[in-house]
Amino acid sequence: MKLNELKAGQSARVTSIGGEGALRQHFLDMGLIPGVEVTMIKLAPMGDPMELRLRGYELTLRLADAENIGIERTEAAAVKEQAKSARRPADHPGLGEEGKFHPKGTGDPLPEGTTLSFALVGNQNSGKTTLFNQLTGSNQHVGNFPGVTVDRKDGVIRGHADTSITDLPGIYSMSPYSSEELVSRDFVIQNKPKAIINIVDATNVERNLYLTMQLLEMNVPMVVALNMMDELTGNGGTVDINRMESMLGVPVVPISAAKNQGVDELVRHAVHIAKYQEKPLRQDFCGAQDHGGAVHRALHAVSHLVEDHAERAGLPVRFAASKLLEGDSHIEEQLALDQNEKEMVEHIALQMEAERGLDRSAAIADMRFEYIGRVCDACIIKPRESREHRRSEKLDRVLTGRTTAIPCFIGIMGLVFFLTFFLVGPFLQDLLAEGIGKLGELTERAMEAGHVNPAIQSLVLNGIFEGVGSVVSFLPLIVVLFFFLSLLEDSGYIARVAFVMDKLLRRIGLSGRSIVPMLIGFGCTVPAVMSTRTLPSDRDRRMTILLTPFMSCTAKLPIYSFFVSAFFPRRSWLIITGLYLLGIAVGILVALLYKKTLFTGEAVPFVMELPNYRLPSARNVLQLLWEKAKDFLQRAFSVILIATIVVWFLKSFDFRFNLVANSQDSILAAVAGLLAPLFKPVGLGDWRIVTSLISGFMAKESVVSIMQLLFAQGVERAITPVAAASLLVFSLLYTPCVAAIASIKRELGAKWAVYVVLWQCLVAWVAALIVRLIGLAL
Numbered sequence: 001m002k003l004n005e006l007k008a009g010q011s012a013r014v015t016s017i018g019g020e021g022a023l024r025q026h027f028l029d030m031g032l033i034p035g036v037e038v039t040m041i042k043l044a045p046m047g048d049p050m051e052l053r054l055r056g057y058e059l060t061l062r063l064a065d066a067e068n069i070g071i072e073r074t075e076a077a078a079v080k081e082q083a084k085s086a087r088r089p090a091d092h093p094g095l096g097e098e099g100k101f102h103p104k105g106t107g108d109p110l111p112e113g114t115t116l117s118f119a120l121v122g123n124q125n126s127g128k129t130t131l132f133n134q135l136t137g138s139n140q141h142v143g144n145f146p147g148v149t150v151d152r153k154d155g156v157i158r159g160h161a162d163t164s165i166t167d168l169p170g171i172y173s174m175s176p177y178s179s180e181e182l183v184s185r186d187f188v189i190q191n192k193p194k195a196i197i198n199i200v201d202a203t204n205v206e207r208n209l210y211l212t213m214q215l216l217e218m219n220v221p222m223v224v225a226l227n228m229m230d231e232l233t234g235n236g237g238t239v240d241i242n243r244m245e246s247m248l249g250v251p252v253v254p255i256s257a258a259k260n261q262g263v264d265e266l267v268r269h270a271v272h273i274a275k276y277q278e279k280p281l282r283q284d285f286c287g288a289q290d291h292g293g294a295v296h297r298a299l300h301a302v303s304h305l306v307e308d309h310a311e312r313a314g315l316p317v318r319f320a321a322s323k324l325l326e327g328d329s330h331i332e333e334q335l336a337l338d339q340n341e342k343e344m345v346e347h348i349a350l351q352m353e354a355e356r357g358l359d360r361s362a363a364i365a366d367m368r369f370e371y372i373g374r375v376c377d378a379c380i381i382k383p384r385e386s387r388e389h390r391r392s393e394k395l396d397r398v399l400t401g402r403t404t405a406i407p408c409f410i411g412i413m414g415l416v417f418f419l420t421f422f423l424v425g426p427f428l429q430d431l432l433a434e435g436i437g438k439l440g441e442l443t444e445r446a447m448e449a450g451h452v453n454p455a456i457q458s459l460v461l462n463g464i465f466e467g468v469g470s471v472v473s474f475l476p477l478i479v480v481l482f483f484f485l486s487l488l489e490d491s492g493y494i495a496r497v498a499f500v501m502d503k504l505l506r507r508i509g510l511s512g513r514s515i516v517p518m519l520i521g522f523g524c525t526v527p528a529v530m531s532t533r534t535l536p537s538d539r540d541r542r543m544t545i546l547l548t549p550f551m552s553c554t555a556k557l558p559i560y561s562f563f564v565s566a567f568f569p570r571r572s573w574l575i576i577t578g579l580y581l582l583g584i585a586v587g588i589l590v591a592l593l594y595k596k597t598l599f600t601g602e603a604v605p606f607v608m609e610l611p612n613y614r615l616p617s618a619r620n621v622l623q624l625l626w627e628k629a630k631d632f633l634q635r636a637f638s639v640i641l642i643a644t645i646v647v648w649f650l651k652s653f654d655f656r657f658n659l660v661a662n663s664q665d666s667i668l669a670a671v672a673g674l675l676a677p678l679f680k681p682v683g684l685g686d687w688r689i690v691t692s693l694i695s696g697f698m699a700k701e702s703v704v705s706i707m708q709l710l711f712a713q714g715v716e717r718a719i720t721p722v723a724a725a726s727l728l729v730f731s732l733l734y735t736p737c738v739a740a741i742a743s744i745k746r747e748l749g750a751k752w753a754v755y756v757v758l759w760q761c762l763v764a765w766v767a768a769l770i771v772r773l774i775g776l777a778l
């Protein structure tokens with residue numbers, strides 16, 4: 001039987017994991033290995049993907065991928081009763097403890113003045129960002145990892161000026177699967193942090209420790225931060241911390257990042273192990289007795305075999321050995337084994353497979369999970385299902401229910417939109433506009449009084465104040481929108497949205513997560529592009545960014561309503577809705593084209609955790625708002641400022657660089673005149689229309705106002721209804737405004753930004769031509 005045949009509520013034992021390569025490894029890393037019990041929870045409302053429960057957490061995967069997984073039916077897994085075991089004293093290594101149990105006075109600390117660099121590593125949703133914000137306060141800055149658009153956050157631990165800590169992207173394993181995982185792994189290997197802070201979700205130790213086991217192999221001083229302890233103890237669970245420390249060989253500190261409990265102790269331990277370079281006491285978790293010891297012998301044999309190569313390549317030996325056995329080609333390359341050694345490794349691996357009865361990746365994953373099982377049995381007492389999980393189940397019955405999921409989604413997004421673009425956003429925008437207006441007036445008066453050169457006056461007032469002002473007026477929208485988005489993301493809802501919408505987006509070569517940026521695109525392309533940061537794959541991210549401009553943003557609405565009421569008053573709603581749908585339709589066509597050309601290959605396999613719903617922490621939300629606002633303002637005052645000044649210059653001067661009184665004589669008009677013949681085929685060959693479209697590049701709202709300025713007796717009289725229809729379609733599809741292009745440039749680079757401008761104009765031109773031809777034929 002295959003996993004995709006399992007019905008809701010049924011349980012099964014996994015017998016085989018088919019497929020190959022990175023995806024298969026990812027399944028194994030997520031704990032989906034032969035022998036594990038899974039329970040099917042439900043299918044997404046559209047029938048794909050499926051939601052599974054295994055190892056105490058929820059996972060989604062597509063039916064097509066589930067087809068590769070062999071199972072045999074079992075009765076519903078009985079809830080394992082765990083008696084509260086009497087506390088046994090455990091030997092406890094005392095790592096990271098200064099003084100009391102573990103005198104370190106004679107130790108060998110790193111020289112004074114060495115910066116203690118930490119890497120914060122953990123699974124997604126384990127509370128990394130929350131902990132990072134607690135540790136650093138506002139001493140942090142956001143950047144990029146070189147070469148990839150993956151956020152990198154660095155900071156200094158509060159009260160320890162000689163430290164630096166980096167928040168790495170969430171990963172489940174040290175096997176490279178997504179660009180995030182590769183980034184995190186490379187960071188640990190290449191940047192050689194002085195110590196690792198491994199954050200582990202105490203409510204799901206079983207899966208979280210899988211990463212821990214691999215981090216221990218890095219042989220770098222490490223401390224485990226056992227997070228979410230509030231949730232565990234709140235449900236009557238406990239952890240035998242000392243025993244866990246002795247079993248893992250590293251300090252374990254129970255904390256609650258959200259409640260700021262235990263964080264100081266964590267810092268003390270972390271600083272201590274980093275300073276004294278106290279390495280993990282164990283790296284060896286394979287037992288000589290487990291299943292005949294096949295894995296144990298193989299790992300040790302390979303370790304000895306490649307010891308010298310690993311040292312030369314700067315890789316931890318044990319890590320190199322286990323990756324080599326798993327068949328990791330990156331590591332194999334770095335080790336530079338000769339032919340003979342490669343063959344020996346292969347022989348050892350084959351022998352292990354034969355003795356263990358599992359293939360190499362599964363055998364090693366199994367060895368890790370087996371040890372984790374022992375740790376959990378010995379240390380964790382988890383007497384009942386948690387309140388949070390029951391709450392999540394109840395919420396999910398509605399939010400991902402067969403009939404309710406999509407209405408809920410539409411309702412929630414509708415509410416977010418309404419609040420952002422119609423209620424709170426415009427209110428803040430007006431406030432800001434008023435402020436900017438006042439400032440402008442003051443400046444004007446000051447400049448008049450100071451008899452400043454009129455050209456400079458015009459630059460400051462018409463160029464900078466108007467241009468940057470119109471862009472800065474986006475700021476309230478961005479802040480409000482990201483406020484809601486971060487609530488949805490941190491609470492765990494966005495993961496559900498991806499689950500519900502995956503089937504739909506898969507058709508056009510994307511995965512469910514892309515739906516959110518696309519929807520935001522209907523509000524404003526700028527935050528839409530900014531929000532693609534959360535997409536897990538580079539390919540999906542880029543494709544999503546290139547598609548969002550097809551979603552008609554709110555700034556185009558004034559253009560539509562002006563022309564529709566002037567030319568087609570009786571069918572206004574029909575036409576405006578039609579324009580929105582046309583944007584979506586063209587977007588879909590372009591997506592299909594991209595799928596065949598620029599972005600061949602599949603969207604990332606959709607293997608994703610559905611975390612319990614959690615209350616987002618206010619601090620995380622505020623921090624994110626601050627980051628986004630700062631990011632946007634930085635752009636407003638660089639790229640956008642320059643573009644504004646250029647357009648202002650073209651609009652205000654003639655070729656002799658004299659200030660023009662009438663924009664008809666400006667360079668812009670001349671350029672528009674030159675471009676006009678290009679627009680003739682689509683029926684928009686008037687320089688005044690071209691001028692307004694060009695200024696629409698600054699802000700779409702200005703298209704109508706500039707047109708009204710240039711057409712003295714009204715545009716309505718000057719163009720035909722067919723031309724108006726072409727103009728509508730052209731405005732729908734042509735290049736996004738400069739603020740959006742600046743966001744795209746930041747995410748994808750200048751080349752892609754230029755590409756978007758040209759490509760959108762081309763698509764718009766073709767579409768407008770088609771509309772004109774149809775219009776003329778009617």
Ligand code: GDP
Nearest residue numbers: 125126127128129130228256257258490616617
């Ligand atoms: P990341 O994905 O690892 O960066 O995780 P986040 O820091 O974004 O946290 C995920 C969710 O867990 C957020 O909603 C947090 O508010 C919540 N969270 C983080 N730490 C704790 C904790 O100690 N206790 C509880 N109850 N929730 C937490």
Ligand code: MG
Nearest residue numbers: 125128129130
């Ligand atoms: Mg995070």
